[in-house]
Amino acid sequence: MVSIKDVAEHAGVAISTVSKVLNNYPYVSEATKKKVRDSIHALNYVPNTIAAALSSKQAGRAALIISLNTKTQAIDEITMQYLAGAISRAMELNIEVITIFFSMIQHMSPEEMIRYFQSQGISGLLICGMNKDDTNLQQLIDAKVFKCVLVDAPLTNECTSSVGINHEQAQYDVAKKTIEDNTCKRVLYIAGKRNGYVTDERLQGMKRLVKDLDLTMMVRDGDFSELKARQIAFRYARNKDVVVCASDLMAIGAMNALTEMDIFRPVCGFDGITLMGYVGKQMNTIYQNFYHVAAEAVAELDRLFDDEEGRRVILSHEIVRMEYKDIIR
Numbered sequence: 001m002v003s004i005k006d007v008a009e010h011a012g013v014a015i016s017t018v019s020k021v022l023n024n025y026p027y028v029s030e031a032t033k034k035k036v037r038d039s040i041h042a043l044n045y046v047p048n049t050i051a052a053a054l055s056s057k058q059a060g061r062a063a064l065i066i067s068l069n070t071k072t073q074a075i076d077e078i079t080m081q082y083l084a085g086a087i088s089r090a091m092e093l094n095i096e097v098i099t100i101f102f103s104m105i106q107h108m109s110p111e112e113m114i115r116y117f118q119s120q121g122i123s124g125l126l127i128c129g130m131n132k133d134d135t136n137l138q139q140l141i142d143a144k145v146f147k148c149v150l151v152d153a154p155l156t157n158e159c160t161s162s163v164g165i166n167h168e169q170a171q172y173d174v175a176k177k178t179i180e181d182n183t184c185k186r187v188l189y190i191a192g193k194r195n196g197y198v199t200d201e202r203l204q205g206m207k208r209l210v211k212d213l214d215l216t217m218m219v220r221d222g223d224f225s226e227l228k229a230r231q232i233a234f235r236y237a238r239n240k241d242v243v244v245c246a247s248d249l250m251a252i253g254a255m256n257a258l259t260e261m262d263i264f265r266p267v268c269g270f271d272g273i274t275l276m277g278y279v280g281k282q283m284n285t286i287y288q289n290f291y292h293v294a295a296e297a298v299a300e301l302d303r304l305f306d307d308e309e310g311r312r313v314i315l316s317h318e319i320v321r322m323e324y325k326d327i328i329r
Contacts, residue, residue, distance in 0.1 A: 063120070067129030126298065141160050161312070168204045192223065245267065
């Protein structure tokens with residue numbers, strides 16, 4: 001069995017230096033970290049503490065990789081719900097979870113990510129917020145070194161599962177209800193980010209609805225931004241019958257613009273964030289229980305740890321009209 005002493009000799013450093021790299025001590029140079037991680041990878045070294053955990057009934061050690069939105073405070077609710085749900089279920093299943101933000105690994109190549117995660121004793125990855133531009137993460141998943149569960153990214157293989165609602169159907173459902181309740185024909189659809197998997201799926205739902213109900217639709221990219229949605233509504237909403245938004249934050253921006261223009265147009269959102277209850281205007285939205293989504297993702301990772309094959313897990317969704325009295329405690 002490879003020991004920490006073997007790693008130190010291979011890397012040409014002291015045993016204490018290897019220990020510092022394994023435990024993420026500060027003040028270790030990047031060059032030294034790379035030498036140690038390269039040696040760990042070359043020798044397939046597994047730290048004793050991790051080996052002991054894996055040989056016992058503990059399911060494994062997982063990294064929760066999550067995107068942190070630094071441009072607005074309003075969206076932090078989703079991140080916190082993901083964290084709470086994942087940690088709660090992981091404790092029930094005896095899975096150790098560490099949190100890693102995308103910004104911490106975005107500069108790494110797939111090979112560097114593999115060495116980094118292996119040096120931390122990671123055997124599973126929970127990835128929330130991955131988009132189509134995250135090619136290094138996609139290559140990491142394709143390598144099948146780790147068991148992976150992706151939230152809202154429809155990629156699967158033998159070692160990888162995807163967990164989330166049916167975004168295409170959910171967008172179809174909430175838009176259809178809003179449009180039929182208000183007898184609308186001309187739709188302004190404010191989509192999310194172009195590089196998002198959920199953006200594509202929700203847009204497909206809208207295209208299907210337009211065909212089914214014989215509607216006309218203008219599509220503009222709102223980038224999940226309240227400000228950008230507000231600007232789009234100012235420019236285009238006056239000549240449309242309804243504004244359908246691919247997120248609640250954008251729905252709030254659109255509704256505020258309509259209020260300032262002193263015109264009424266029905267607006268619907270997507271996600272069911274608490275902030276919707278404080279807007280003062282009731283809007284249809286799709287309620288996603290992000291706590292439950294993350295908890296189910298951890299349960300799915302536990303299933304993969306038992307050498308089950310990856311799959312796509314579709315969770316339920318619900319159309320709601322959020323009110324202040326429903327969210328206060």
